[in-house]
Amino acid sequence: MxxxxxxxxxxxxxxxxxxxxxxxxxxxxxxxxxxxxxxxxxxxxxxxxxxxxxxxxxxxxxxxxxxxxxxxxxxxxxxxxxxxxxxxxxxxxxxxxxxxxxxxxxxxxxxxxxxxxxxxxxxxxxxxxxxxxxxxxxxxxxxxxxxxxxxxxxxxxxxxxxxxxxxxxxxxxxxxxxxxxxxxxxxxxxxxxxxxxxxxxxxxxxxxxxxxxxxxxxxxxxxxxxxxxxxxxxxxxxxxxxxxxxxxxxxxxxxxxxxxxxxxxxGGKSANIVFDDADLDEAVQAAVSAFVFNTGQFCMGGTRLLVQRGVYEQVLAGVVGGATHVPVGDPLDEGTVVGPMAGERHLENVERFVALADGEGGRGRVVAGGQRIEKDGGFYMAPTVVADVAQDSRLVQEEIFGPVLTVQVFDTEEEAIALANGTPYGLAAGLHTKDVARAHRVAARLEAGLIWVNTYGILDVSLPFGGYKAxxxxxxxxxxxxxxxxxxxxxxxxx
The missing domain is CATH 3.40.605.10 (Aldehyde Dehydrogenase; Chain A, domain 1)
Incomplete structure (x- = not known):
């Protein structure tokens, strides 16, 4: 060819x-x-x-x-x-x-x-x-x-x-x-x-x-x-x-x-947990890249952000700001970070999911993005953040496979683990904390084949990956x- x-x-x-x-x-x-x-x-x-x-x-x-x-x-x-x-x-x-x-x-x-x-x-x-x-x-x-x-x-x-x-x-x-x-x-x-x-x-x-x-x-x-x-x-x-x-x-x-x-x-529906003792600037940066990377078409993407209550509003504001300013555009432009979805049907599927934020009885609110971007006839979706989403929402339970992040609040370590493990999937997960003991303790209990601590999405050909559960x-x-x-x-x- x-x-x-x-x-x-x-x-x-x-x-x-x-x-x-x-x-x-x-x-x-x-x-x-x-x-x-x-x-x-x-x-x-x-x-x-x-x-x-x-x-x-x-x-x-x-x-x-x-x-x-x-x-x-x-x-x-x-x-x-x-x-x-x-x-x-x-x-x-x-x-x-x-x-x-x-x-x-x-x-x-x-x-x-x-x-x-x-x-x-x-x-x-x-x-x-x-x-x-x-x-x-x-x-x-x-x-x-x-x-x-x-x-x-x-x-x-x-x-x-x-x-x-x-x-x-x-x-x-x-x-x-x-x-x-x-x-x-x-x-x-x-x-x-x-x-x-x-x-x-x-x-x-x-x-x-x-x-x-x-x-x-x-x-x-x-x-x-x-x-x-x-x-x-x-x-x-x-x-x-x-x-x-x-x-x-x-x-x-x-x-x-x-x-x-x-x-x-x-499939995957990976949780990314932010504890209140984390470096919040690093956690926010990792959270944004975790869900917009490859336009969200990443089976291990961090599409569920779980944030401890004491820092919830601060982290949410940081993620919304970061998502809003991600460069979206022509994939051959050297400055582009988010390109188009891979096809029109994929874009339409993402739009259907985002519409659930208003259609599931107020389960979640769109705080960033939420719409396609009209550009050159391509299949572009704005990076989207949906806050305050219920655990049983389809937005949390099903794989969207697009640049959509759900944000949930938790109070205790036990609750964070339960929420993270509370979907049919178990491909990857992330957590952010300065407490080394907590990092190892939580990583051991997360039901996923690959865990990132204080980062997200780093892969190496020597490091095996694969799924738990579905x-x-x-x-x-x-x-x-x-x-x-x-x-x-x-x-x-x-x-």
């Missing part, structure tokens, strides 16, 4: 050549005639089209991945040889970093500064980190009774189906693809239907890095067709999914029919992620 026009800004219409599937190391138009528009969310204009993947397209991709696993060289390479290919991939991603950042910004509406600093860098780090871990894949001898030798082998699973969402296309794709490849598996990737562009480019770069044909395949299209076939396919040996809890639950039920293991990183199971990042793509075989040799 040529991306020569990506040096343009939004003063000019960016148009890319039509996209294709990437199957068995080659571009493919697909078996069907239908194509899907890829829209620039900052303008609402179509920038290219990609194929609507069919059952036949998915079957070809899985067959290519199966051949590459059963007969190709990837699985039989030494872990260090595989690691060398992934290191070259990391270097190529950094070499093409500006191109990938602009492609990601064009596809998702992500501010270009974040696409460069966070998305592209993290994507490269995924490959370099798991390239290093690949060399550490090894079994162990075990002491047993009797005259025999026993040892374990750590082996790849086979064909991995990676199904990924629209909000962090590069990061949430490569957090699955990199460890799966490092372990010796092959992959069929179905990116989000709205944001497939970087997935296709990265597959091309991995081939350039030396990945054999068929080891990574990308099929674009709708989840109800391409995604559904992929999750039902009997030749898929693991499913790695990031998305909504509703869709994840359906995929898990489907996978159970084939006894296919799944990794699920699902936020899913399994872990991404860290050595724990590699374990998801390996299986253990025990061998007993009689002597």
């Amino acid at each position: 040529s991306t020569d026009t990506l040096t343009q800004d939004h003063a000019e219409q960016v148009v890319l050549p039509p996209g294709k599937h990437y199957i068995d190391g080659q571009w493919s138009d697909g078996s069907g005639s239908e194509r899907r528009d890829v829209v620039d969310p900052s303008t609402g204009r179509v920038v290219t089209t990609v194929p609507e993947g069919t059952v036949e397209d998915v079957d070809r991709a899985v067959a290519a991945a199966r051949r590459a696993f059963d007969s190709g060289p990837w699985r039989t390479m030494s872990p260090r040889e595989r690691g060398a290919v992934l290191q070259r991939a990391a270097a190529l991603i950094m070499e093409h970093g500006e191109e990938l950042a602009r492609l990601e910004s064009l596809d998702t509406g992500k501010p270009i500064t974040f696409a460069r600093m966070i998305d592209t860098n993290t994507t490269a780090e995924h490959f370099s980190y798991f390239a290093g871990l690949a060399g550490a894949i090894e079994g162990a001898t075990r002491g047993i009774r009797g005259p025999g030798l026993a040892y374990t082998r750590r082996e790849p699973l086979g064909v991995v189906a990676a199904i990924t969402p629209f909000n962090f296309p590069m990061i949430l794709s490569t957090s699955k693809i990199a460890p799966a490849l490092a372990a010796g598996n092959t992959v069929v990737h179905k990116p989000a239907e709205d944001t497939p562009l970087t997935a296709l480019r990265i597959a091309e770069l991995l081939t350039e890095a030396g990945l054999p044909a068929g080891v990574l395949n990308v099929v674009t299209g709708h989840g109800a067709v391409a995604g559904d076939r992929l999750t039902r396919h009997p030749d898929v040996d693991r499913i790695a999914f990031t998305g909504s809890t509703k869709v994840g639950s359906a995929i898990a039920a489907t996978a159970a029919a084939n006894v296919t293991p799944v990794t699920m990183e699902l 936020s899913g199971y399994g872990r991404e990042n860290g050595p724990e992620a590699l374990d998801e793509y390996l299986q253990t075989k025990s061998v007993y040799v009689a002597l």
Whole structure:
């Protein structure tokens, strides 16, 4: 896919050549005639089209991945040889970093500064980190009774189906693809239907890095067709999914029919707690960035702010002031902090939630934002703060996935913990306090897979994350992620 026009800004219409599937190391138009528009969310204009993947397209991709696993060289390479290919991939991603950042910004509406600093860098780090871990894949001898030798082998699973969402296309794709490849598996990737562009480019770069044909395949299209076939396919040996809890639950039920293991990183409704002894300036700054980052399209975003009563009004005023002055605008503008929502239906969904502040019997009041921003035909939502929200409000209990913050008051540590844990989700949480004992005590009791203390949203490829409760199971990042793509075989040799 040529991306020569990506040096343009939004003063000019960016148009890319039509996209294709990437199957068995080659571009493919697909078996069907239908194509899907890829829209620039900052303008609402179509920038290219990609194929609507069919059952036949998915079957070809899985067959290519199966051949590459059963007969190709990837699985039989030494872990260090595989690691060398992934290191070259990391270097190529950094070499093409500006191109990938602009492609990601064009596809998702992500501010270009974040696409460069966070998305592209993290994507490269995924490959370099798991390239290093690949060399550490090894079994162990075990002491047993009797005259025999026993040892374990750590082996790849086979064909991995990676199904990924629209909000962090590069990061949430490569957090699955990199460890799966490092372990010796092959992959069929179905990116989000709205944001497939970087997935296709990265597959091309991995081939350039030396990945054999068929080891990574990308099929674009709708989840109800391409995604559904992929999750039902009997030749898929693991499913790695990031998305909504509703869709994840359906995929898990489907996978159970084939006894296919799944990794699920699902929805979140993360609490961010401010105690009265916190550094309030730092807490307010963290609270604002926690809910506006990536236009609120962040499954671990701090979308529920819980503030101790003695500092409630002060913190609320600070958050309202901060939210009101966040720079919202063209994602290719270097000063933009909040870009558009990734699509019109996402914006409309956020608007429906905000309307509940007045429609649930006075449960909450909008104190900042609350409306879309008309700009260049794009899908912009003003950062929104809803104060004094009841715990049983849908605004608190359901994932909004936009730049909307609810603010609640609490009196005691016990109450804060109860409120924080009082939703179906458990992906992440934050807390702000100067009391070290309290920080450890509360962190231990919060039902979430990742806890931040006196900060929010800092991630590292070495630090595993994943959900409690309805936020899913399994872990991404860290050595724990590699374990998801390996299986253990025990061998007993009689002597």
